Structures are given as structure tokens and as C-alpha cells.
Amino acid sequence: MLASFAAAVSLIGTFDPEVIRILLLSLAVSGSAVLIGCVIGLPLGALVAVARFPGRQAVTVLLNAFMGLPAVVVGLIVYLLLSRSGPLGGLGLLFTPTAMVIAQTMLVTPLIAALTRQVIEDSDRELGESLRSLRLSRWQQARTLLFDARFSLVVAVLAAFGRAVSEVGAVLLVGGNIAGHTRTVTTAISLETQKGDLPLALALGILLIAVVIAVNAATTGVRAFSMRRYG
Amino acid sequence: MGVTVTLRDIRFRPDGRTVLDGVNAVVGPKGITAIAGPNGAGKSVLLRIIDGLLTADSGSVEFQGTGARPVRRAFVFQKPGLIRASTAENAALALLPMKLPRQEAARRVEEALAHVGLAGRAGDPARKLSGGEQQRLALARALLTEPDLLLLDEPTASLDPNATEEVERLVAQVAAGGTKVILVSHNLAQVARLARDLILLTEGRVAEQGSARALLTNPQTPEARAYLKGEMPWLSYPAAAC
Numbered sequence: 124m125l126a127s128f129a130a131a132v133s134l135i136g137t138f139d140p141e142v143i144r145i146l147l148l149s150l151a152v153s154g155s156a157v158l159i160g161c162v163i164g165l166p167l168g169a170l171v172a173v174a175r176f177p178g179r180q181a182v183t184v185l186l187n188a189f190m191g192l193p194a195v196v197v198g199l200i201v202y203l204l205l206s207r208s209g210p211l212g213g214l215g216l217l218f219t220p221t222a223m224v225i226a227q228t229m230l231v232t233p234l235i236a237a238l239t240r241q242v243i244e245d246s247d248r249e250l251g252e253s254l255r256s257l258r259l260s261r262w263q264q265a266r267t268l269l270f271d272a273r274f275s276l277v278v279a280v281l282a283a284f285g286r287a288v289s290e291v292g293a294v295l296l297v298g299g300n301i302a303g304h305t306r307t308v309t310t311a312i313s314l315e316t317q318k319g320d321l322p323l324a325l326a327l328g329i330l331l332i333a334v335v336i337a338v339n340a341a342t343t344g345v346r347a348f349s350m351r352r353y354g
Numbered sequence: 355m356g357v358t359v360t361l362r363d364i365r366f367r368p369d370g371r372t373v374l375d376g377v378n379a380v381v382g383p384k385g386i387t388a389i390a391g392p393n394g395a396g397k398s399v400l401l402r403i404i405d406g407l408l409t410a411d412s413g414s415v416e417f418q419g420t421g422a423r424p425v426r427r428a429f430v431f432q433k434p435g436l437i438r439a440s441t442a443e444n445a446a447l448a449l450l451p452m453k454l455p456r457q458e459a460a461r462r463v464e465e466a467l468a469h470v471g472l473a474g475r476a477g478d479p480a481r482k483l484s485g486g487e488q489q490r491l492a493l494a495r496a497l498l499t500e501p502d503l504l505l506l507d508e509p510t511a512s513l514d515p516n517a518t519e520e521v522e523r524l525v526a527q528v529a530a531g532g533t534k535v536i537l538v539s540h541n542l543a544q545v546a547r548l549a550r551d552l553i554l555l556t557e558g559r560v561a562e563q564g565s566a567r568a569l570l571t572n573p574q575t576p577e578a579r580a581y582l583k584g585e586m587p588w589l590s591y592p593a594a595a596c
Binding site: 260274 | 447
């Protein structure tokens with residue numbers, strides 16, 4: 124056990140190329156998925172919060188329910204869509220990083236949208252009447268509230284990044300865990316543990332936790348500074 | 355020429371609870387008209403109905419004085435409703451619906467902030483301004499919409515006397531410039547200082563309406579007399595509370 128840990132630290136300390144490649148792919152895939160998830164989920168959540176339309180309650184329930192979508196089910200759906208016989212099979216995306224981004228985007232978008240809806244609804248309770256009195260359109264209200272709540276929404280983005288970077292089911296199914304091509308931190312940990320290569324699995328695990336802590340610390344710091352500045 | 359507001363039999367009963375019970379009043383085009391009355395009389399709700407933020411269950415609000423052009427209304431709330439952004443960005447929110455070129459919008463914001471004495475605070479975070487400055491910013495934001503009718507819901511309720519004086523001075527200036535102002539206020543001294551006319555609401559109805567000076571010094575109805583004496587016999591309290 125201690126020997127494995129020492130070997131893991133050595134792998135990290137020597138900037139083992141395989142470890143670095145796997146880590147960078149994980150960050151690229153999850154980062155891209157969260158970015159796309161933000162582009163879709165933030166305005167979607169904000170609009171659901173400020174708009175009044177028939178079926179709004181149902182949309183809210185669906186968004187909340189999809190927050191907990193099982194990663195492996197999302198992987199299966201994307202797999203079926205992208206497989207050779209699937210409707211998007213012609214694109215040849217299965218077992219590529221792009222497929223992994225698609226799967227993780229499907230996973231994190233409802234999470235971002237649902238958390239955004241909650242945050243913006245609270246903000247709307249405080250500011251909505253003022254914005255409506257200024258005759259802002261629903262979209263302008265949503266945009267303004269998103270801007271106002273930007274520091275609180277960091278939490279939604281962090282939660283999405285945490286979910287994406289730590290999931291294994293979806294990327295394993297649609298990426299195939301191909302060495303040097305679609306192997307991410309989580310799929311590599313799973314594989315290496317089964318193979319008994321604990322040092323590599325531990326090294327990746329330590330790095331993953333370190334990255335998550337670093338991202339959280341940096342964003343929390345920026346959020347605290349901004350909250351102090353803007354009140 | 356200011357805007358005349360005619361309120362006809364306005365009723366509002368959210369969840370079966372009567373808030374406004376047939377309000378009839380004509381708000382003249384000149385100066386400041388105050389709406390006063392005890393808590394729960396429906397003053398703020400009536401102001402929101404005039405603005406269009408709430409819709410009455412029945413009755414109508416009619417505006418005259420702007421010809422064929424729709425009446426532009428602006429609202430200043432007791433809480434200024436500022437976003438986490440700079441003073442200038444908060445003021446600029448009022449211009450979003452107009453889709454002005456960036457430079458023109460910046461020029462108007464600068465002018466509006468200067469008008470309310472916040473010229474040097476444009477880049478400061480709005481929520482870090484003092485209470486009085488925040489309310490002046492809210493006023494500047496409302497005025498950027500170039501309203502025909504300015505609706506104020508207890509805008510100085512949480513301000514100290516100096517900040518209150520500043521806001522009152524600006525409101526009087528706006529009214530003198532020809533904008534019709536309707537002010538909801540609990541502060542009868544403020545009503546006396548600012549208002550030309552007064553509508554006294556009790557239990558969702560107009561108890562008395564007329565010149566503010568006459569109503570404050572010589573009320574005609576028992577409800578108005580009781581309110582001004584600080585007695586509100588129309589409010590019934592649970593026995594345990596007495």
C-alpha cells in the first residue's frame with residue numbers, strides 16, 4: 124500500500140507523460156462540456172425562472188429530475204445515437220473525445236439549468252418588480268438577473284464541473300477508454316485498479332482531487348472578492 | 355401639461371382577501387398627489403395597479419394628457435432594487451428597452467447621475483452606496499425613462515432626515531418640471547411638505563380625497579379624522595391581542 128503510494132507520488136513528481144496526457148484530456152472534455160452546458164443551461168434556467176407560460180411547473184420538475192440523470196444511462200443514449208446503426212452514426216463520432224463531450228454536456232446541462240433556475244428565482248423575488256417596472260423584456264430580465272447572480276452561479280458551474288470530471292459511466296460507454304485517445308482519469312483509474320496497477324490509479328486519483336480542490340479554491344476566492352466588492 | 359389618472363371602481367381580491375374594494379378617484383395633472391392611509395389599506399397595491407405591475411380584478415385605470423402616445427410610467431420602490439454592478443450600469447438598465455447606441459446611452463446615464471448628485475460615483479458598486487445615494491440612483495434610473503408619471507412607494511421610509519431631504523428636493527424638482535408624481539407615504543409631514551393633493555385610503559376604499567393642506571388640517575370624514583389622530587377604529591384586532 125505504502126509502496127503504491129510512493130510510486131504514485133513519483134509518477135506525479137516526474138510529470139509522467141501518460142498521467143499528464145490523461146489528465147489534460149479529462150480536463151479538456153469536462154471543461155468543454157461545462158462550457159457548452161453553461162451556454163445552454165444558464166439562459167435556459169434564467170428564462171424558466173422569469174417567464175410565465177403553461178407547463179412551467181412541469182419544465183421545472185423535469186429540470187430538477189434530470190439533475191440526477193444516471194451517467195451510464197446518458198452514455199447509453201449517446202451511444203445509441205452515435206453508433207453505426209444510430210441516427211447520427213454517419214458522423215463517425217463514437218469512441219472520440221467529441222462523443223465524450225456530448226455525453227457530459229447532456230449530463231451537466233440540466234444540472235446547470237436547474238441550479239440556475241433556483242438562484243435566478245430567488246434573485247427575481249428581490250429585483251424582479253424593479254426590472255418589470257423598467258419595462259425590460261423577459262429576456263432582458265433574465266440576462267440582468269444572470270449578471271446580478273453571477274457570483275452565486277459559480278456554485279452551479281462548480282457543481283457541474285465536479286459532476287463531469289468525476290463521472291465514469293458515460294465517458295466509458297461512448298469513449299471506449301482507448302489508450303492515448305479517449306482514456307480519461309476516471310476510466311483509467313477504473314481500468315488500472317482492475318489490472319492491479321495501483322500506482323497509476325492512485326496518481327490519477329490524487330491529481331483529480333488536487334485539480335478539483337484547486338478549481339474550487341480559485342473560484343471561491345474570486346467569488347468572495349467579488350461579493351465583497353459588489354455587495 | 356401633466357397626466358390625469360382616473361381610477362374607476364378598482365377591486366383587487368387576491369386569494370379571496372379584499373385589498374381594494376372599489377377605489378374611485380381622479381388624480382389631477384399638476385404637482386404631487388400623495389396616497390396615505392394605515393398599513394394594509396391598499397396604497398402600495400393601488401400604485402402597482404396604476405403602473406401595470408398588478409392587474410385589478412375589475413375596474414379601470416385611464417390616463418389622459420399624452421395624446422395618442424402611451425403614458426410612460428416609472429416606479430421607485432421603498433427598496434431601490436439595485437443589481438450587483440456599478441452605479442452607471444444600474445442606471446443604464448432603464449435604457450435597455452430603448453436599444454440606444456452605446457455612446458448615447460452613456461451620455462444620458464452621465465447626465466442623469468449628475469442630476470441626482472452622483473456624478474463622481476458612476477464607477478462605484480451601487481450596493482456600496484449609502485441608503486440615500488441608492489435611492490437617488492433609483493430615482494435617476496426611473497427618470498432616464500423620461501416618464502410622464504412617476505410613482506413613488508415610500509421612497510424615503512428607510513432614510514435618515516438628511517437623505518430624505520435630498521430625495522424630497524429631487525422629487526419636488528421633478529414635479530415642478532411637469533412630470534406628474536404620485537407618492538405613497540406614511541409620513542404625513544412629508545405629505546404636507548410635498549403634496550398638492552391627498553387621497554386617504556382606508557380598508558381598500560377612498561375615505562377622503564382633496565387638497566392635501568385642507569385634508570390634513572380639516573378632514574371631513576370620520577375615517578380621515580380618526581387616521582390623522584392616530585386612531586383607526588375600523589381595524590379589528592383579535593381579542594387576545596388587545
